[in-house]
Amino acid sequence: MLPTSTLSSSAAPGSNSKPPHSHLELLELYRQMVLIRLFEEKCEELYQKGKIGGFMHLYIGQEAVGVGAVAARQPQDSVITGYRDHGIALAAGMTARVAMAEMLGRVTGCSKGKGGSMHLADINLKFWGGHAIVGAQIALAAGLAWADKFQRRDAATLCFFGDGATNISYFHEALNLAAVWQLPVVFICENNKYGMWTPIEKVSAVTEIRRKASAYAIPSDVADGMDLLDVRAKTAAALEHCRAGHGPYFLEVITYRFRGHSMGDQRAYRTPDEIRKWQAEDPIGKFEKVLLDAGVAPADIDKVDDDVKAVMADAVAFAEASPFPDDSEIWTNIYIEP
Amino acid sequence: MAGLSISKAIAQALAAEMERDSNVVVLGEEVAAFGGTYGATSGLLDRFGGERVRDTPISEGVIVGAAVGAAMNGLRPVAEIMGINFAFLAMDMIVNHAAKVHSMFGGQFRCPLVVRTTSGGGRQLAATHSQTVEHLFAHFPGLKVVAPATAADAKGLLKSAIRTDDPVMFVEQATMYSQRGEVPDDPDFLIPLGKSDVKRRGRHVTVVAYSKMVDISLKAAGELAKDGIECEVVDLRSLRPLDLDPVFESFKQTNRCVVVEESWRTYGVGSEVAARIYEECFDYVDAPVKRVAQKEVPLPYAGNLERAALPQVEDVVAAVKSVL
Ligand SMILES: Cc1ncc(C[n+]2csc(CCOP(=O)(O)OP(=O)(O)O)c2C)c(N)n1
Ligand SMILES: [Mg+2]
Numbered sequence: 001m002l003p004t005s006t007l008s009s010s011a012a013p014g015s016n017s018k019p020p021h022s023h024l025e026l027l028e029l030y031r032q033m034v035l036i037r038l039f040e041e042k043c044e045e046l047y048q049k050g051k052i053g054g055f056m057h058l059y060i061g062q063e064a065v066g067v068g069a070v071a072a073r074q075p076q077d078s079v080i081t082g083y084r085d086h087g088i089a090l091a092a093g094m095t096a097r098v099a100m101a102e103m104l105g106r107v108t109g110c111s112k113g114k115g116g117s118m119h120l121a122d123i124n125l126k127f128w129g130g131h132a133i134v135g136a137q138i139a140l141a142a143g144l145a146w147a148d149k150f151q152r153r154d155a156a157t158l159c160f161f162g163d164g165a166t167n168i169s170y171f172h173e174a175l176n177l178a179a180v181w182q183l184p185v186v187f188i189c190e191n192n193k194y195g196m197w198t199p200i201e202k203v204s205a206v207t208e209i210r211r212k213a214s215a216y217a218i219p220s221d222v223a224d225g226m227d228l229l230d231v232r233a234k235t236a237a238a239l240e241h242c243r244a245g246h247g248p249y250f251l252e253v254i255t256y257r258f259r260g261h262s263m264g265d266q267r268a269y270r271t272p273d274e275i276r277k278w279q280a281e282d283p284i285g286k287f288e289k290v291l292l293d294a295g296v297a298p299a300d301i302d303k304v305d306d307d308v309k310a311v312m313a314d315a316v317a318f319a320e321a322s323p324f325p326d327d328s329e330i331w332t333n334i335y336i337e338p
Numbered sequence: 339m340a341g342l343s344i345s346k347a348i349a350q351a352l353a354a355e356m357e358r359d360s361n362v363v364v365l366g367e368e369v370a371a372f373g374g375t376y377g378a379t380s381g382l383l384d385r386f387g388g389e390r391v392r393d394t395p396i397s398e399g400v401i402v403g404a405a406v407g408a409a410m411n412g413l414r415p416v417a418e419i420m421g422i423n424f425a426f427l428a429m430d431m432i433v434n435h436a437a438k439v440h441s442m443f444g445g446q447f448r449c450p451l452v453v454r455t456t457s458g459g460g461r462q463l464a465a466t467h468s469q470t471v472e473h474l475f476a477h478f479p480g481l482k483v484v485a486p487a488t489a490a491d492a493k494g495l496l497k498s499a500i501r502t503d504d505p506v507m508f509v510e511q512a513t514m515y516s517q518r519g520e521v522p523d524d525p526d527f528l529i530p531l532g533k534s535d536v537k538r539r540g541r542h543v544t545v546v547a548y549s550k551m552v553d554i555s556l557k558a559a560g561e562l563a564k565d566g567i568e569c570e571v572v573d574l575r576s577l578r579p580l581d582l583d584p585v586f587e588s589f590k591q592t593n594r595c596v597v598v599e600e601s602w603r604t605y606g607v608g609s610e611v612a613a614r615i616y617e618e619c620f621d622y623v624d625a626p627v628k629r630v631a632q633k634e635v636p637l638p639y640a641g642n643l644e645r646a647a648l649p650q651v652e653d654v655v656a657a658v659k660s661v662l
Contacts, residue, residue, distance in 0.1 A: 111443045111446070115444065119443060131435075136403065136430065136431070136435060139404060139407065140410070140435065141407060142403065143407020144411045169427075170399050170403060173403070174400045174403065176395055177404060334480055335482075
């Protein structure tokens with residue numbers, strides 16, 4: 001029921017009709033989450049084999065945030081995030097092939113092998129990266145939205161960042177500017193409770209992150225990051241707020257990462273109990289139940305699982321068959337004009 | 339041609355480029371309603387309106403951050419940072435983002451951004467407000483760094499900086515805004531980035547400088563000429579891309595060089611110029627390349643101390659005599 005060709009292309013953004021959702025629509029959202037999960041598991045494997053280098057941050061456990069939020073956008077809306085970007089990139093419509101090729105440092109990658117895991121981007125999808133300096137994307141998002149507003153483009157920007165990023169100056173400067181200039185940005189804090197190994201209570205005076213937005217008179221809401229439809233509905237409402245010209249909106253999404261901060265993170269800063277408790281809330285398992293309750297046939301769900309496996313096998317084969325950039329590429333893309 | 343102050347020349351350049359391209363926007367602290375701390379954006383708000391000329395909060399990080407984001411998304415922002423000492427608060431945005439979004443994402447993004455700012459000592463503002471640090475930014479591939487010495491250069495270079503698709507740090511010297519010079523009226527008057535300029539011809543010693551130190555060097559050259567010593571004064575104008583061809587050409591005639599910079603000597607522009615001369619012109623060297631620079635101290639407040647720490651005409655005169 002889902003031909004392979006649609007599996008590797010972007011979901012039609014903006015198909016945010018109110019529930020009840022069509023089976024096709026539910027299956028598409030489910031497909032995106034499964035794609036991210038399998039993509040991340042494959043990355044984990046390839047990293048351990050030494051085929052992926054650098055720092056790598058997995059999105060496992062947070063899939064419903066990226067997929068739910070990005071599903072609410074219109075094609076003209078922008079998306080920007082931090083270094084934990086694989087899931088957002090795929091949700092924004094990047095193909096697994098192009099993303100995997102970037103992971104492996106190949107010239108067919110989205111950034112021609114110059115960015116790696118933390119710097120995925122595709123200008124044609126209005127996915128502006130992948131930024132590895134904590135919080136920088138929050139300031140950049142203000143600028144993206146300013147340009148849209150200036151050009152009267154009727155577009156908004158979805159800006160993702162972690163709980164840890166809400167303590168950095170960019171966060172405060174950008175929220176203030178966005179409020180003063182009434183910029184169409186949805187600030188989406190993926191509150192997974194930890195910045196690296198430090199729990200939020202130890203480093204943030206306010207742990208209910210959305211309250212920080214009230215300091216800048218930005219309206220806010222909180223969403224359940226394990227519930228895709230909740231994230232999507234609240235992002236859609238936030239986007240409507242922006243589109244109506246009411247300025248920025250703040251969405252705190254409560255979520256959890258099932259893996260370490262980055263690859264090789266073996267530190268014991270979370271109890272096995274805590275991790276188990278959250279894994280029981282697996283956003284994909286929960287969404288599968290939503291599908292079954294809505295009457296989607298189990299065979300259709302299985303079919304999606306199989307299709308995604310095929311897409312991933314194809315993506316890895318494509319990436320591994322792709323050439324590394326030529327050494328001469330170190331000299332390209334430094335300046336546009338000499 | 340009209341005798342124009344540097345601040346007026348900059349305002350003219352901004353107005354001309356805003357007229358030419360409706361995507362050129364100006365933002366910064368006090369740039370709109372009050373026309374800029376140094377008057378360089380004066381008149382722009384009335385002429386182009388509040389959407390294109392915007393006062394910002396005192397938030398250097400997001401001034402440049404929003405400018406980079408807007409540049410990526412189609413605008414051509416000119417962001418004013420009140421002083422280069424405050425650019426340290428935007429250092430991450432300038433060097434980690436403006437300089438890298440084009441290359442790190444494989445050429446997908448463009449960052450046609452100008453960060454205008456003011457550098458230099460000489461106003462008794464003490465150590466945190468008097469630094470000359472544009473060379474730090476010139477260290478980074480991906481950025482262009484420009485620092486004009488005359489009103490005409492300021493106008494022509496700023497117009498080119500706004501037109502290039504690459505990010506540019508445009509550094510003005512704080513004590514020079516009222517300095518006047520002849521400036522062409524032609525709205526298409528441009529000076530290319532990355533081209534040095536010989537400001538005075540001479541055959542005995544090559545003096546290399548930029549920004550205010552060009553003025554100091556020319557004054558020194560005037561003094562020295564009275565003793566029959568003819569200096570060739572080369573104004574670098576751009577620190578990156580750095581055009582040393584006129585320096586090498588001159589050095590091959592003079593075989594002697596003095597580099598004058600307002601900043602500290604260590605790891606400075608003079609170090610770079612000297613190293614390049616030794617690499618490219620080794621067989622022509624008749625004396626060690628001499629560097630005139632600020633004393634290696636945080637700049638003090640008291641007028642006499644400040645003067646003692648900054649390079650003066652007599653320091654250049656002495657340096658030139660020492661290489662003869
Ligand atoms: C400015 C800066 N400081 C430190 C780091 C190193 N660092 C990378 S991720 C991270 C934790 C961020 O936590 P959070 O914002 O909660 O995002 P999460 O990783 O949980 O998604 C840190 C400290 C960095 N990349 N940038
Ligand atoms: Mg976190």
